[in-house]
Amino acid sequence: MELYKFLPQTNCKKCGKPTCMAFALDLLKRKVKIKECTPLVEEDKYKEKLEKLKELVGDEEGEEKELRINVNEDDCDGCGICVTVCPVNARYCYSTLSGKAPEYPPDSHQLFVVKKGKCELLALEHCRRIAAEGRERECRVCETYCPREAIKIEYV
Amino acid sequence: MEKITCTGCSLLCDDIIVKKDGSNIEEIIGACLKGVERFEMISSKHRVLKPYIRDGDSLEEIDWDTALNKVVELINKSNNPLLYGFSNTTCEAQLKAIELAREINGFIDSNSTICQGKALNVAKETGFTTSTLTEVINKSDVMILWGFNAVESIPRLLNKILFSRGKFRMTGREIKTIIILDPIKTDSFNVMGPRDIALLIEPDKDIELIETLKEICCTENALPSNEVAGLDKDDFKRLQTNLTNSEYISIFVGQGLLKNQEGKNPLKSLFELIDIINERNKKGRASIILAGGHFNMMGFEHVALSNTGQNQSLSFNNHQLIESQETIISKIENKDFDLSIILGTDPISHLPMRLSKKLASKPIILIDNSRSGTYLIADLILPTSISGLETDGTAIRLDNVPIKLKKVIDAPQNLLSDEDLLNKIIEKLREKREGI
Amino acid sequence: MELRLNSVRMINHDQSKEFSLGELDIMEEELAIAYINPQDFEEMYLTASLKLHISNENGEIIVNFEQDEDVPKGTVLMPVSIWSNQLTTVKDGEIVNKNIAVQVEASRDPPTKLNVIIKKIRNE
Numbered sequence: 123m124e125l126y127k128f129l130p131q132t133n134c135k136k137c138g139k140p141t142c143m144a145f146a147l148d149l150l151k152r153k154v155k156i157k158e159c160t161p162l163v164e165e166d167k168y169k170e171k172l173e174k175l176k177e178l179v180g181d182e183e184g185e186e187k188e189l190r191i192n193v194n195e196d197d198c199d200g201c202g203i204c205v206t207v208c209p210v211n212a213r214y215c216y217s218t219l220s221g222k223a224p225e226y227p228p229d230s231h232q233l234f235v236v237k238k239g240k241c242e243l244l245a246l247e248h249c250r251r252i253a254a255e256g257r258e259r260e261c262r263v264c265e266t267y268c269p270r271e272a273i274k275i276e277y278v
Numbered sequence: 279m280e281k282i283t284c285t286g287c288s289l290l291c292d293d294i295i296v297k298k299d300g301s302n303i304e305e306i307i308g309a310c311l312k313g314v315e316r317f318e319m320i321s322s323k324h325r326v327l328k329p330y331i332r333d334g335d336s337l338e339e340i341d342w343d344t345a346l347n348k349v350v351e352l353i354n355k356s357n358n359p360l361l362y363g364f365s366n367t368t369c370e371a372q373l374k375a376i377e378l379a380r381e382i383n384g385f386i387d388s389n390s391t392i393c394q395g396k397a398l399n400v401a402k403e404t405g406f407t408t409s410t411l412t413e414v415i416n417k418s419d420v421m422i423l424w425g426f427n428a429v430e431s432i433p434r435l436l437n438k439i440l441f442s443r444g445k446f447r448m449t450g451r452e453i454k455t456i457i458i459l460d461p462i463k464t465d466s467f468n469v470m471g472p473r474d475i476a477l478l479i480e481p482d483k484d485i486e487l488i489e490t491l492k493e494i495c496c497t498e499n500a501l502p503s504n505e506v507a508g509l510d511k512d513d514f515k516r517l518q519t520n521l522t523n524s525e526y527i528s529i530f531v532g533q534g535l536l537k538n539q540e541g542k543n544p545l546k547s548l549f550e551l552i553d554i555i556n557e558r559n560k561k562g563r564a565s566i567i568l569a570g571g572h573f574n575m576m577g578f579e580h581v582a583l584s585n586t587g588q589n590q591s592l593s594f595n596n597h598q599l600i601e602s603q604e605t606i607i608s609k610i611e612n613k614d615f616d617l618s619i620i621l622g623t624d625p626i627s628h629l630p631m632r633l634s635k636k637l638a639s640k641p642i643i644l645i646d647n648s649r650s651g652t653y654l655i656a657d658l659i660l661p662t663s664i665s666g667l668e669t670d671g672t673a674i675r676l677d678n679v680p681i682k683l684k685k686v687i688d689a690p691q692n693l694l695s696d697e698d699l700l701n702k703i704i705e706k707l708r709e710k711r712e713g714i
Numbered sequence: 715m716e717l718r719l720n721s722v723r724m725i726n727h728d729q730s731k732e733f734s735l736g737e738l739d740i741m742e743e744e745l746a747i748a749y750i751n752p753q754d755f756e757e758m759y760l761t762a763s764l765k766l767h768i769s770n771e772n773g774e775i776i777v778n779f780e781q782d783e784d785v786p787k788g789t790v791l792m793p794v795s796i797w798s799n800q801l802t803t804v805k806d807g808e809i810v811n812k813n814i815a816v817q818v819e820a821s822r823d824p825p826t827k828l829n830v831i832i833k834k835i836r837n838e
Contacts (some may be wrong), residue, residue: 200726201433207451212458219450221434222293222434225280231414238306239314249557250374267451269429269436269468278320311725392809448760462720462791463784478786483717533723537808571723607807610817626835627795630802630809631773638835651796697838 125149128175130161130168133259177225187277189251191264197272200239204264204273208233236244251275255267283683285314285573285666287432288676301687310433319664320687324649326661327691337659348658351550352641356617359384362606363645365572366622368671368683371696372574372581375621378704380594387606388578389623391590394568396536397545397578398589404549407556409528409565410677416444420524422457424548425484425534426569427464432676435569436469439528455520459487460534475516483507485539488547494518495554521555525562530569567677572623573666577674602666610636619643621696622665626651645699662696663689669697715758717750719768719814720791721798745795746775746825749782750818760820766790767821770814773800775826790818796831 128145137158139145148154156175162168205211206218214231215224228235231248235241247253248263265273286309293648294313297305306317318323328336329345342347353359361379363390366373379386384578388395388404414421421439426573428435436456443450456474458466459482467695469474477486483506489505493500494514501514529552535544548566555564572575584590584601586644593602609615617640626634627650634655644656663669668689674680689695694702722737748766748767766779768790775797785791792798802811 199312199429199433200314201429202308202310202437203441206437212443212450217293219443221438223291223295223499226295226307236308236310239309263451266468267441267471269465271468427722433722433725462722462786462789467784481720534812537810537812538806603805607804607809611804613806627799629799630804630811631800631835632800632804634835651832654828655836 125175128148128171128201129159130165130171131163134161134237136160146198188265189245189248189249190276190278191246192274192276194270194272194274195240198239198241199270200241201269202236202241203267204241205234205236207263207267209250209258209261210253266269280686282686283666283673283681284309284313284316285317285673285683286310288570288573288575289432289435289438290573290673290675291434291679292681297687298687300426302333303687311641312433316664317667319648319668320690325488325647326649326653326659327663327692330659332657334479342380344443345658345660346694346702346706349643349660349703350710352383352617352658353707354642356382356641358615359617359619360606360609360615361386361619361621361637362625363389363621364578365570366577367665367696368669368673369574369577369581369680370671371621371665372578374586374587374697374704376423376511376582376592378619378700379592380599381403381704382596383594383597384603384619385594385604385609386582386592387590387609388575388582389572390570390575390578391606393533393571393575394531395575395590396533397566398579400543400545400549404546404553406549407552407563407565408567408678410679411438411567411675413526413565414439414528414567414677415442415447417446417526417529418444419447419453420455420457420520420527422459422527422529423466424459424529424531424674425461426530426532427460427466428530428569429463429465431469431532431571432569435530436466440469457517457520459484475520477509477513477517480508480624482537482539484535485542485544487545488551490514491517492547492551492554493523495521495551495558516640521561521564523561524559525557527562527564529564529566531566532569558582570676574673575675576678577672580678580680602647607633613667614641615640617643619645620652620656621700622647623647624650624652626655645696647693660699661693662699665696668693669695671695671697715754715815715818717818719770719792719798719801719816721792721794721802721811724793728742732791733741741779741828742825745793746797747793748779749785749791750779751785751787752781753787755781757796758818758820764820765823765825767819767823768816769819770801770816772803773811775800776821776823777825790816796828798828800826800831820832827838 127142129142131142133141137145157163162172206221210233211218214229218224232244235244250258265275280296282294282296284291294309295307296303310682328339331340359382361384364375414540440454440456441451447453458476459479461479467476490502490506552564579589591605593600613636638655642656643658644652645660647661666683667686670685671683672680673683765776767776
């Protein structure tokens with residue numbers, strides 16, 4: 123009942139649950155999200171509790187956050203490793219298999235393209251972290267192999 | 279939309295797509311920063327479009343006729359001209375340059391003499407196993423970058439060799455191993471995976487390392503007991519496993535391995551190491567690829583070899599090739615020249631100060647398309663079109679494969695190509711000679 | 715302090731090869747630079763506002779510097795350029811541009827100007 127400690131414990135019923143304990147249980151089962159507890163989010167005195175709770179729920183809360191792949195344009199030198207190494211690109215753009223640049227105009231599934239010596243993100247919705255199932259969802263190859271460390275996968 | 283070959287570096291990527299809008303290039307897809315740099319040269323505000331002549335500290339614009347007459351005058355005054363550069367131009371222009379050197383009884387050398395071309399001189403004695411990039415992509419399972427920072431000098435190389443999925447290497451990166459041997463932790467170290475090896479070796483100790491590798495490739499139990507070149511027994515064990523059990527080893531040699539160490543040439547030892555691996559490794563083979571920088575560095579070697587029988591440092595007398603031990607360095611060092619013609623390179627930026635000073639003490643004719651350090655000291659500057667973008671031609675890739683270059687757009691202000699300009703100079707010289 | 719100088723090719727070097735006469739500062743910014751290890755930085759009691767005075771028997775230059783953990787301790791890294799060429803030399807018919815002994819000191823003077831070097835090259 124770790125989670126209960128960081129709730130307001132006022133049983134205000136604003137979330138639609140009869141008690142804070144019930145809310146905590148549902149939070150554990152991921153039936154509700156933290157932001158549904160409005161006093162916790164809105165009132166300043168609960169700020170610390172909110173932070174702690176977010177830390178605890180952390181990654182389990184993934185659905186709430188949005189995937190971002192940030193490409194740092196200053197660092198990128200357009201080597202195209204991300205284009206070649208991305209498994210989605212490899213599947214839909216045949217020429218990347220031999221390390222060549224994909225055809226243009228790009229396939230609708232293509233994730234990365236190098237334009238004017240800088241990497242650009244095209245269709246994030248086809249990224250494995252969104253579209254794939256199971257272990258494939260944990261794909262991080264573009265971030266791992268970027269020699270300039272210009273690609274960062276983040277959830278915001 | 280057009281597929282063209284990029285001339286940014288010696289990899290000569292042939293998969294670059296450009297979108298044109300009249301005489302402008304609108305979009306460049308697939309090229310790295312180095313390639314884009316070359317495309318941007320076309321419309322750069324720093325581009326040289328008119329011939330200039332030096333008048334003290336300032337440069338004065340002149341017309342083409344005056345400029346060409348001045349060239350002929352300078353050449354006719356000179357008894358011992360020096361021609362240098364030629365690795366940023368097409369093979370056709372290189373052929374013309376050799377013809378010009380023959381015509382004016384000069385000494386001609388290319389950038390490759392002080393770069394990767396050194397390896398070919400060693401190879402004359404020992405022989406040399408090489409392979410093409412396609413072979414590396416399809417077969418290679420171990421790649422060694424030796425004193426070579428691929429990420430900075432040939433950005434797309436790792437993409438092509440390491441991350442591609444070849445015919446016999448279907449799963450790509452997963453079954454390719456990369457070994458990086460460098461004294462400095464470069465950006466190339468960031469592509470390391472769990473099975474790869476990155477080793478920091480002590481500077482100028484490559485030769486010791488190669489000698490030890492030769493031993494451990496011959497006998498299994500010859501692992502050194504103490505540190506060699508900053509590497510311990512475990513490192514050697516891993517290197518031994520990779521060198522003796524791999525199917526196809528490709529070694530990329532960079533600038534770091536070209537300098538003599540303790541009076542010995544590390545390249546010679548490296549070639550011997552390759553021979554040992556090839557002899558003893560029943561499963562596969564090893565080969566070397568020289569990773570030069572300029573896009574047609576290998577071109578000059580091939581053109582000169584097929585045209586004269588000697589691959590670099592050509593000395594002409596009486597319109598005949600003569601035997602000589604001189605190189606571009608010894609020529610400048612001994613001030614054994616009275617005029618220099620420099621094409622498509624920037625010696626001030628890559629030669630030591632001592633040589634730059636000596637080079638600047640004699641008249642310089644610079645044939646180039648953008649401003650550089652040498653532009654600030656040259657006496658006569660002749661602009662040309664950009665090879666491979668504004669002119670057709672042939673270039674030789676780093677793995678000695680000739681590649682056709684396709685013209686993308688027209689040169690501004692009817693600039694001549696390197697080839698045509700050199701041809702014009704030769705014609706003018708012959709006219710003048712016959713006139714007398 | 716005595717360090718070893720390595721000059722290497724960097725991708726930015728090619729980018730700043732071009733410059734216009736009016737924009738000399740850009741070239742100085744890009745190429746008149748040295749990278750040193752943070753430990754050497756501390757040992758020399760440097761601060762970010764200072765410059766580095768690098769010299770050996772071939773010549774001397776003043777350049778900006780940056781700290782870089784990837785540079786091995788006891789070495790200085792510079793891009794191959796007119797600036798690093800002040801310190802390189804020729805030995806036995808070969809250019810020596812790696813592993814050169816140099817004397818490095820802190821300096822308050824501005825980085826060496828390009829036109830100063832060009833003048834030096836022209837007036838032999």
